[in-house]
Amino acid sequence: MPSDTDIFETLRQELRRGSLILAVLAQLQEERYGYTLRRALAEVGVDIDEGALYPMLRRLEGQGLLTSEWREEDKRKKRFYRLSPEGVGVLARLAAEWRAINSSLDKLL
Amino acid sequence: MDLLERYLAAVAALLPSAQRDDIAAELRDLLMNRMEEKEAELGRPLTAAEQEAIIKANGHPLIVAGRYGAQGPLIGPAVYPLYMQAVKVSLAIGALVTAVLTVIALMTQANSAQVIIQGVHNYVSLTITVVGLLTIAGWLAERGVVKLNFLDDWKPSRLPTVAPAMPDLPGLSALSSLGSIGTTTDKALKQRGKSRFESIFELVVTLWVLVWWLGWTPLPFGQAGDDLRIMPAPIWAELHWPIAGLLVVQIAANLSDLLLAAAVRVRAGLFLASHLIVLGLTWVLWNARPLFHVETTSRPDWMTTIHLSVSVGLMITAAIAVAGAGREIWRLARN
Numbered sequence: 001m002p003s004d005t006d007i008f009e010t011l012r013q014e015l016r017r018g019s020l021i022l023a024v025l026a027q028l029q030e031e032r033y034g035y036t037l038r039r040a041l042a043e044v045g046v047d048i049d050e051g052a053l054y055p056m057l058r059r060l061e062g063q064g065l066l067t068s069e070w071r072e073e074d075k076r077k078k079r080f081y082r083l084s085p086e087g088v089g090v091l092a093r094l095a096a097e098w099r100a101i102n103s104s105l106d107k108l109l
Numbered sequence: 110m111d112l113l114e115r116y117l118a119a120v121a122a123l124l125p126s127a128q129r130d131d132i133a134a135e136l137r138d139l140l141m142n143r144m145e146e147k148e149a150e151l152g153r154p155l156t157a158a159e160q161e162a163i164i165k166a167n168g169h170p171l172i173v174a175g176r177y178g179a180q181g182p183l184i185g186p187a188v189y190p191l192y193m194q195a196v197k198v199s200l201a202i203g204a205l206v207t208a209v210l211t212v213i214a215l216m217t218q219a220n221s222a223q224v225i226i227q228g229v230h231n232y233v234s235l236t237i238t239v240v241g242l243l244t245i246a247g248w249l250a251e252r253g254v255v256k257l258n259f260l261d262d263w264k265p266s267r268l269p270t271v272a273p274a275m276p277d278l279p280g281l282s283a284l285s286s287l288g289s290i291g292t293t294t295d296k297a298l299k300q301r302g303k304s305r306f307e308s309i310f311e312l313v314v315t316l317w318v319l320v321w322w323l324g325w326t327p328l329p330f331g332q333a334g335d336d337l338r339i340m341p342a343p344i345w346a347e348l349h350w351p352i353a354g355l356l357v358v359q360i361a362a363n364l365s366d367l368l369l370a371a372a373v374r375v376r377a378g379l380f381l382a383s384h385l386i387v388l389g390l391t392w393v394l395w396n397a398r399p400l401f402h403v404e405t406t407s408r409p410d411w412m413t414t415i416h417l418s419v420s421v422g423l424m425i426t427a428a429i430a431v432a433g434a435g436r437e438i439w440r441l442a443r444n
Contacts, residue, residue, distance in 0.1 A: 033138070034135065034138070034139060035138070035139060035142040050139060050167075051167065051168055051172075051173065051176055052176070054132075054135060054136070054139065054176075054177075055176040055177050058128075058132075058177060070134075076138055076141065077134060077138070078138050079131075079134070079135050079138070
């Protein structure tokens with residue numbers, strides 16, 4: 001039998017999962033590579049495990065929402081990501097959906 | 110840095126070749142960033158142990174490579190309930206059949222301990238095989254290779270009628286789940302024409318008769334007393350396989366009654382086939398009378414009594430089969 005803490009943690013992760021994608025897309029309106037993206041997210045209070053972040057970036061790129069390119073910075077090659085034109089449209093629609101859900105839930109909570 | 114290269118090589122070996130170099134390069138950058146951040150925090154180069162700790166914190170190569178693989182569970186929430194029900198039902202049937210065969214073996218073989226050990230061994234092997242095959246089937250269903258159209262293509266009006274529940278059999282909770290495919294889980298309702306106990310009883314008895322009929326268990330036949338010997342006519346030998354076939358159809362019908370409560374047409378079709386086969390066999394037997402040779406010296410009237418009983422028995426059997434067939438045809442027409 002899972003404890004209340006386990007149940008809460010599972011529900012919290014489910015709640016966060018979708019919103020993390022939205023946060024990543026929002027941050028990549030500006031070009032970043034993985035490490036700086038994670039730090040930028042952490043600065044606004046969105047902590048994300050790097051082990052989950054990098055595969056997520058791959059999936060989003062595979063879905064056509066991101067573009068990427070390798071460039072050298074600080075004497076090391078880094079992969080920079082940013083929103084693709086399709087990603088810009090999806091982000092706008094997801095943001096509208098998020099605001100609508102938020103507004104509805106605000107009335108309930 | 111040798112440790113980092115070994116780690117990256119271990120991860121890369123588990124990645125698809127098309128993405129291998131790309132992901133490994135990105136992973137290298139990530140880990141080097143972490144090390145540089147730690148060096149800046151400590152104000153000195155990292156020791157080998159500290160580098161190893163950072164690499165370890167990133168996760169085992171299997172886990173890291175797995176994150177880049179196709180996402181999704183082996184069997185998802187949509188298929189899982191069906192998968193679990195199939196596992197439970199299959200294992201319950203396996204337990205029932207194994208128990209029957211073990212009891213028969215106990216009656217016919219001398220070494221009881223070996224029979225029981227063999228029965229347990231058979232059931233464990235069966236469990237591993239069944240669960241393995243059903244897991245593969247569930248995985249295929251999850252990925253759409255195996256279509257589960259019947260879950261969408263169903264009509265509430267085809268569900269069986271509801272009758273008052275019989276109490277569960279004590280100690281047989283696994284068997285109690287047998288009838289729950291496609292039905293409500295409310296134990297106060299039962300959606301079959303007969304009780305679960307009747308269905309299980311019929312199944313066990315029919316299995317037993319089949320085993321006896323196929324000669325797998327010796328039961329005395331013929332000697333009914335010191336002065337009475339009843340021997341079957343040759344027609345019984347000619348009908349050996351047709352009668353075995355009838356028993357198999359009846360077992361399938363009983364199983365469908367237990368397992369496929371919602372599949373009214375399947376059950377009705379199997380029971381109709383069973384009744385029609387009975388009618389056909391009854392017709393053949395009627396024309397082949399006498400069905401038994403009776404040997405007795407002191408009671409010659411028994412011969413007449415037995416032959417009359419057989420004739421009456423055949424007529425009653427035919428009447429029951431006609432009524433049963435009519436009922437199943439009505440069910441098929443209604444559904």
